[in-house]
Amino acid sequence: MVDIPEHLLIKTAEARAKALGISVEQALAEMKGEAEPTTISKEPEVIDVKPIEVKEAPAPAAEVKEAPAPAAAVKTDIPAEVEFAPETRVTQRLLTVVKAKPIQKPTSEPVDKVNTWPHLMLPEFISLMAMTAFLIFISAILQAPLLEEANPNITPNPAKAPWYFLGLQELLSYWDPQIAGVMIPLIIGVVAFMAIPYIDRNKDNKPSKRKYAIMLWTFFLAGAGTLSLIGILFRGPGWNWTYPWIDGVWFDDLLDWVHFE
Amino acid sequence: MKNEKIKFRDRVKDISAGLGDSLKESSLWGSIFRPGSPFRKGYSDSPRNRSYVVMNNVLYHLHPVKVKRHGVRLSYTLCLGGLSFFTFIVLTITGIWLMFYFRPTEMAYVDIQSLQTSIAFGSLVRNMHRWAAHIMVIVVFLHMSRVFYHGAYKAPREFNWVIGVILLLLTLLLSFTGYLLPWDQLAIWAVTVGGNMASYTPVIGAQVKFALFAGLEATEATLLRFYVLHVLFLPFIIVIFMAIHFWRVRKDGGISGPL
Ligand code: HEM
Numbered sequence: 336m337v338d339i340p341e342h343l344l345i346k347t348a349e350a351r352a353k354a355l356g357i358s359v360e361q362a363l364a365e366m367k368g369e370a371e372p373t374t375i376s377k378e379p380e381v382i383d384v385k386p387i388e389v390k391e392a393p394a395p396a397a398e399v400k401e402a403p404a405p406a407a408a409v410k411t412d413i414p415a416e417v418e419f420a421p422e423t424r425v426t427q428r429l430l431t432v433v434k435a436k437p438i439q440k441p442t443s444e445p446v447d448k449v450n451t452w453p454h455l456m457l458p459e460f461i462s463l464m465a466m467t468a469f470l471i472f473i474s475a476i477l478q479a480p481l482l483e484e485a486n487p488n489i490t491p492n493p494a495k496a497p498w499y500f501l502g503l504q505e506l507l508s509y510w511d512p513q514i515a516g517v518m519i520p521l522i523i524g525v526v527a528f529m530a531i532p533y534i535d536r537n538k539d540n541k542p543s544k545r546k547y548a549i550m551l552w553t554f555f556l557a558g559a560g561t562l563s564l565i566g567i568l569f570r571g572p573g574w575n576w577t578y579p580w581i582d583g584v585w586f587d588d589l590l591d592w593v594h595f596e
Numbered sequence: 597m598k599n600e601k602i603k604f605r606d607r608v609k610d611i612s613a614g615l616g617d618s619l620k621e622s623s624l625w626g627s628i629f630r631p632g633s634p635f636r637k638g639y640s641d642s643p644r645n646r647s648y649v650v651m652n653n654v655l656y657h658l659h660p661v662k663v664k665r666h667g668v669r670l671s672y673t674l675c676l677g678g679l680s681f682f683t684f685i686v687l688t689i690t691g692i693w694l695m696f697y698f699r700p701t702e703m704a705y706v707d708i709q710s711l712q713t714s715i716a717f718g719s720l721v722r723n724m725h726r727w728a729a730h731i732m733v734i735v736v737f738l739h740m741s742r743v744f745y746h747g748a749y750k751a752p753r754e755f756n757w758v759i760g761v762i763l764l765l766l767t768l769l770l771s772f773t774g775y776l777l778p779w780d781q782l783a784i785w786a787v788t789v790g791g792n793m794a795s796y797t798p799v800i801g802a803q804v805k806f807a808l809f810a811g812l813e814a815t816e817a818t819l820l821r822f823y824v825l826h827v828l829f830l831p832f833i834i835v836i837f838m839a840i841h842f843w844r845v846r847k848d849g850g851i852s853g854p855l
Contacts, residue, residue: 453646
């Protein structure tokens with residue numbers, strides 16, 4: 336049996352309570368099978384219908400056919416009072432209550448959904464505006480760096496890669512790149528990343544059930560973050576260790592707003 | 597006197613309201629704003645119209661009519677995937693604007709200089725393009741971490757994760773190729789270091805660097821090559837992969853979870 340979400344249950348109970356004239360709690364209890372279901376005790380409804388006298392039979396079809404303007408002829412021929420009620424007493428009674436059971440077995444849990452407009456699109460629009468405002472703000476106060484014109488004959492010391500590669504540059508400085516190679520580990524790394532969903536066969540997505548995976552990723556984040564920070568802040572000329580608060584920072588991306596040197 | 601003024605104002609109000617109504621009744625207006633649009637005459641906020649807003653709109657290519665309630669909570673996705681996309685759009689707009697003033701030749705550096713000094717909003721737009729590029733790398737990476745922590749890459753979303761890794765690589769490549777374009781000492785040496793890291797690879801390293809740099813080191817040929825990759829090739833490819841990525845988010849049953 337599928338678990339029905341609480342709020343849907345209550346909605347159904349309210350509808351049932353209204354239909355049967357009982358309290359919501361009572362209806363809920365009945366639906367859960369905790370109380371005897373209320374039966375409708377009313378007498379079958381009887382609707383009295385006045386006997387209708389059919390004054391005259393409508394004109395036979397043949398006659399209508401002969402008429403030059405059929406539409407007009409039909410209109411005038413049929414008496415206005417005719418009502419098509421074959422019986423004089425109409426009774427309705429409750430024969431049986433059919434339990435609502437799906438013909439197809441549902442394979443997925445019922446999900447609680449909301450309209451995309453406005454519940455998703457409004458927050459999206461607001462975050463777009465907020466981000467644009469933020470970008471304009473930092474662009475107004477922070478100048479992007481522009482050093483001297485490129486000169487292949489003057490090598491800056493240290494020469495640093497873009498910041499998102501600095502963790503990698505730091506890592507590679509620990510061994511001779513001629514031996515280790517760079518691209519092969521890189522390609523293996525990328526393929527390993529792509530393979531994550533195929534390696535992790537644990538179907539659970541509850542954090543408490545996947546402590547190992549979460550731990551590994553957190554280690555990865557901490558490692559990559561530490562290496563990058565070292566590469567950004569703690570490496571000076573000759574890729575030697577420097578302290579930003581003593582020796583200054585060699586990181587030209589932030590040239591115009593970190594005035595350490 | 598005072599009364600007459602008020603009357604006049606009311607009349608202007610009436611006239612403009614009447615003009616608005618007749619504009620909204622015109623068939624031109626109706627052809628642009630389809631049923632359900634809040635801009636149509638007689639719009640009311642009903643569940644049916646809420647569905648039509650999405651369904652009768654090009655937005656239907658991006659969003660379904662209804663989404664899971666927990667998925668729209670800001671605390672679930674942190675809007676990080678959406679923000680990756682928004683930063684990309686901002687980068688496209690500012691980038692096209694920059695292209696009006698930039699030549700990938702020996703004039704590149706001078707062009708950037710005069711862009712900053714003698715073109716209205718030149719400095720602002722250049723700054724926006726550059727900071728947005730950094731932010732995009734960060735946001736895409738955070739999005740990836742959010743997906744990992746939610747286990748959102750699990751079946752049936754395995755392949756969307758693979759597409760995501762490709763998107764991350766393309767984002768890095770876009771940033772890297774853009775890095776060279778100002779043609780200053782920062783640009784040329786950062787790219788040279790990156791290229792050298794690649795060239796150390798045995799067997800294929802030197803060839804890869806040669807193909808990427810159009811020569812042995814960063815020259816103006818490299819500048820042109822990076823420029824074409826940056827403004828044409830890579831954006832083209834990344835848009836295709838983004839389209840597949842978004843399509844798969846829907847086909848895989850919307851946002852994952854709840855946890
Ligand atoms: C240009 C870069 C990217 C863009 C524009 C992008 C965009 C999006 C958007 C809009 C969503 C919808 C949900 C959300 O906002 O979180 C999404 C979901 C997803 N993305 Fe990305 N993404 C990018 C990169 C990545 C990367 C690098 C990965 C992972 C390696 C990734 C993996 C996924 C997965 C698995 C989902 C489904 C998540 C779920 O169902 O909860 N994406 N992406």
